[in-house]
Amino acid sequence: MSTHEHDRSPHDRGPRDRGPRDLSPHSRAATFTCVRCGLTLNEAAPDGARRDHCPSCLHSRHLTDHVDGGPSDCGGRMVPISVAVPRGGDWRVIHRCVRCDELTSTPIRGDDNQLVLMRLAVRPLAQPPFPLEAFGDL
Amino acid sequence: MPRRSVRGGRRPQRAKPVREHRGEGVRGGAFRCVGCRLDVPFDAPGTAHRNHCPHCLASLHVDLRVPGDRAADCRGRMAPLSMSARPDGEWLVIHHCLACGDLSANRIAGDDNALALLRLAVRPLSDPTVPVRALMSL
Structure with missing residues (x-):
């Protein structure tokens, strides 16, 4: 479990508001590595929001527990299995x-690969x- | 891209325990849909678990992990959110609970309304936002 703790350092910080104001100067410079394609990514997307999936392959890591909102172990x-289009909202x-079959939905960011998104759709x-x-x- | 063959390596459906359907709102092997008030029989072609209305695709949040376990105490209405496909091509409806925000994926049944399914599947294409324009510029 110690390696487990080690490789999830900057990406895992409890429940939080994902708005731009939430990013401290430290986390604005934080990076993480995509678990699928190995791309090193800045945690802040260009529009200032916090990124939770890789913009190139759209894969993510299960770090937030969506039942009680805390960090997931x-x-x-x-x-990524599907694209949802809410009425009048963003994709x-x-x-x-x-590993545990949990489903989550996250908004797309401005620099996500649009052809991969269309392929999924x-x-x-x-x-x-x-x-x-x-x-x-x- | 050529169509993938269904006859190839099709994974058999995972064995799941089928529970008896008892409880409120259940009479004579049928339930009444929360969305369109249609009386729906439990027997569905192609699946052992009828979990959404074949006419409007609405569902009820009653199962927690295993289909039929009736372990969720939410009982909120679940609206169809998007369409997903397994690697073997089988379609799954992603439902979104309007009461607690939980997501679940349900296989489609043989008597589901084809027009409702297709409307859900082409919803990303009908949205005139950026990803569609990225395809047009190819």
């Missing part, structure tokens, strides 16, 4: 933890459970 890799990425349409040709007659 799972630390598993979170895979959100739905993540699933590969149209993935259900690549293999529809019913023929889509019938919808042309409607």
